[in-house]
Amino acid sequence: MTSPPDHPEPYPHIPPSYPMPPQQAAPPYPHTAPPYPQTPPPYPQGAPSYPQTPPPPQPPQYPHAAPRYPAAPAALPPTAPPVPAPHPHHIDTDRGRVFLTDKQRQTDATAVGNLLLHVPNFLCSLFVVALVSLFFGDFGIVVVLAWLTSGALVFHRPTERALARHVLRLRYPTPQERAKLEPVWREVTARAGIEGRTYELWVEDSDSLNAVAAAGHIVGVTRFAMNGLPNGELAAVMAHELGHHVGGHAWSSLLGYWYALPGRVAWRVLKVCSGLMFKISRAFGCLGIGVLVMVIGSVAVATVTTFYGLPLLILAVPYALAAVGRRSELRADEHAAALGFAPMLAAVLDKLHQQEQWQQAQLAARNGGRPVEESALARLLSSHPDHYTRLHHLQPYLQPPTP
Structure with missing residues (x-):
């Protein structure tokens, strides 16, 4: 067994040649790192220390579609158009519940006087x-009865429509x-307590100011x-x-006119026949005219004496009927004033008066500038009172209420 050496051998200066992996090229970093500032850059004065909110997204801009019109200025807040002041005679027609009268x-x-004044005309027509x-022989009584019952047609709706x-x-x-x-008619009938659907509204194609109430259910305005x-x-x-x-007034006037119609037709036939006879008598000179006058006078005297002078009343009936009409x-x-329309009715009467004055001016222009005076007889036959009389009767409704 050998012992380890006291001094180890020194490592050689050349490293062993182990296979090395291929080295990759290092990125070209700069030799020195950029120096960072020691203190942060100062913020601008007045700038907030928090991030700003991003602006709202804008609509996309299309370069190929150019706007046709220039950009409109900023719109001002909408303002309501000025409301015109209502007419002094404007009324509110928004009415709720309506109370109807018993009658x-x-x-x-x-109306009663009008019917009584038509009695002479009725007797002449009869x-x-x-x-x-x-001329109908045994059926003559049927003709008379049919004429007497025909007055009911005044309230017959199809007959009224044909009349209108x-x-x-x-x-x-x-x-x-x-x-x-x-709406206006509903307001009028509501104030009067009348069922408005009972009547029918009609229109007359006229440029004059007028209205009419006819038969039993017709109300017409121009x-x-x-x-x-x-309104x-x-x-x-x-x-x-x-x-x-x-x-x-409406139905009584129409009923009286209806029953007076045969007498009116007979009177017109007599006027035409007498005119023809007068022309024929002129061919025979004064003698023919004298004979015609004697014949007509004899018939008139016989008629008056037979009916105890009743036909003479017919001469005064038109004047009496005109007075009742006024x-x-x-x-x-x-009636209109009692419903609260007195000021409006007075304004309408003023307009009617202006219309009458314009018509009189037209007649005067046709008469060479001389005004056409209405005779007293024509005023007696007028079915409407004059302007000042109507205003005089409206005065109690035009006065302010006393406290």
């Missing part, structure tokens, strides 16, 4: 119908016109009254026509 119709004194019935369309020249309102008329008046004044016009219906207009004005 929807009545027959006032003017005489004419009786003469015509003689062909005699009064009215038409049904369009949907736009109905949307304008019905196109000008519907479009040219504030308060239109309500006053409708309330006036409703007063004619409520008071019985009274019925004042009653209808009072």
